Each structure stands twice: as structure tokens, then as C-alpha cells.
Amino acid sequence: MTAISLLIGVLIIVVVGAICFWVMDRFAPDGRLAQLLKLLVVLVCLGAIVQRLLALTY
Numbered sequence: 001m002t003a004i005s006l007l008i009g010v011l012i013i014v015v016v017g018a019i020c021f022w023v024m025d026r027f028a029p030d031g032r033l034a035q036l037l038k039l040l041v042v043l044v045c046l047g048a049i050v051q052r053l054l055a056l057t058y
Contacts, residue, residue, distance in 0.1 A: 002056060009052050017045040 020041045028034035 013048050
């Protein structure tokens with residue numbers, strides 16, 4: 001049951017990250033700003049995934 005919960009949580013994080021990428025591509029006028037925001041989204045998503053994985057080990 002915990003593996004399914006982990007998988008659903010990771011999928012939700014990935015979908016939210018993909019939506020953020022789409023919004024940035026659509027509305028960020030500057031290429032540099034968009035790249036920095038995308039890097040921030042990737043780091044936040046990876047941090048959230050690692051947090052879920054670490055919570056599973058404890």
C-alpha cells in the first residue's frame with residue numbers, strides 16, 4: 001500500500017512540475033528568466049520526491 005501511495009505522490013509532483021513548465025513557456029517573456037524558473041521547478045520537484053522517498057525509509 002505504501003508503494004502505491006509513493007507512486008501516486010511522485011506522479012502528482014511530476015504533473016504539477018509539467019504544468020509549471022507549460023505556464024513558464026507560455027507566459028515568461030525572457031528566455032533567461034524562463035530557464036531560471038524551470039531550474040527552480042526541477043529542484044523543488046526533486047526535493048519533494050526525495051522527501052517522499054526518505055519518509056518511506058523511516
